[in-house]
Amino acid sequence: MSLTVLQGAVEQGLIYSLVALALYISYRTLDIADLTTDGTFALGAACSAIFTANGHPVLGLVMAIAGGAVAGFVTAFLQTTFGVLPILAGIITMTGLYSINLMVMGNKANLPILKADNVFTYAERVFGAGFGKLILALVIVAIISAALVWFLRTRTGLSLRATGDNRSMVSASSINPALMTTLGLCLANALTALSGGLIAQYQKFSDATLGTGMVVIGLASLIIGEVFIGRKSVLRGVLAAVLGGVIYRIIIAAALSAKVNANNLKLISAVIVAVAICYPAVRAKLAFYRMRKGGAAK
């Protein structure tokens, strides 16, 4: 793997790590497996691409964030007001978003924006062609991570975390769990859409299927990061999401350099997530067998 490929992987990893951060909010903090993610990522890419094509890349990112927040709100609304199961609520929104994403892109399945200026070409002009993209990605992720760490320690952030940690305690502590769920899902999906929007401008291309499997990829990143950093505190959890996002892209780049068929990458992601999620149960089972064996020997 050449240095250029590695740098590209780090740049993409930083951008994709926003999805891992989003899942840190929805999955780790609120304890909701939010499948809206897949649709929201593509929504962000679509919004960003159409505005970039028309010469407004920054506005495109703002629209991506707003669109993502609305998508998150719809999922949360289905859950909190009508009691739809969280997973099902996410699937419903995601399915609806597929059509909306096509509409946003002018009823085309993909939208190349090769010639239009975007935030990364701006950055290359400011910081130089060599590291412009990397610097911009780093700055965005650093600002968002710092803001997230701060937010999760505020009164509202604490309430959000408690909502995922012990729901029965929350309403007895004058916190509105429906409001917290809504806030968390809006925030998470805004981040996911921003990630999609940045990716569209980074690769100068948006596609309606861009988000497929994104929730699994995000989870894989999060879990990889947690292997290295853990998640004992908010700071560690956020750092783990960012680091995991980067490592995941480096693994993918290495796999591609090693001539692994790109079609197999999603399978690899799925296996990583499945193994990581099953790991605690497997360990508990092994411990039980060992204990039983030890007990029989006595």
Add this chain to the structure above:
Amino acid sequence: MSKMLEINGISKTFFPGTANAKKAIENFSMTLEAGDFVTLIGSNGAGKSTLFNAIAGVYYPDNGKIFLDGKDITFLPEYKRSSQIGRMFQDPVAGTAPHMTIEENLALAYLRSVKGANPFMTITKKDKAFFKEKLAELGLGLEDRLTMPVGLLSGGQRQALTLLMATLVTPKLLLLDEHTAALDPATAEKVLELTRKIVAENKITCMMVTHNITNALELGNRTMMMHGGSVAFELTDAERKNMTVEQLLKLFKEKTSTALDTDRILFS
């Protein structure tokens, strides 16, 4: 003295209109003066928990009214009234967030109703000092473990912490639903002692459900026996002071012509 809690003829029927319809409380009325500490006893299904849940807003009564400090709270959502009503449950796990630290749990309880609260305030050094001081009063050594996740504490420690959280900002009403029933006798005694101390020091208006008749007669200034969704009888002043467990069981039999189901009643 002013009325802190006033309940006017509330009723609650579960599964109305079906074969399983159950009248949990029926035309129930009571008044608590500010500073009253009433202990509630009664068999399973007497309506104690339903009464608590109606006061706390977990469910709304079918009819009747509930006033807290003169304000009608009958249909106020649970999360809105909980800034004024502290609550503790039997299950030590119910009242705290296990993956958050002691400090963060206390902050949740404190920042919600402290003066000048805003959604983005964080824990200050002054808050930390205040938490430490309050934790030290529990006498469990928790003041040196502010950054420890609450999930690592024992049941008794968690229940003591929950008690502190419920009273950190003095509530208008404290509801204790068998909050020591899941603890071992020594720990239960300690948590009860803390309850007595904190309630007395802050003059909190308090209701406590218990299955321990001795405790019910010792703590507080009123004892209420519930049966079939309403009050069977109430003891105050001298009558309460001179009451023994045996007499109380006899009185219950006379008033309701049923025997109290003593399987869960401890009269240590």
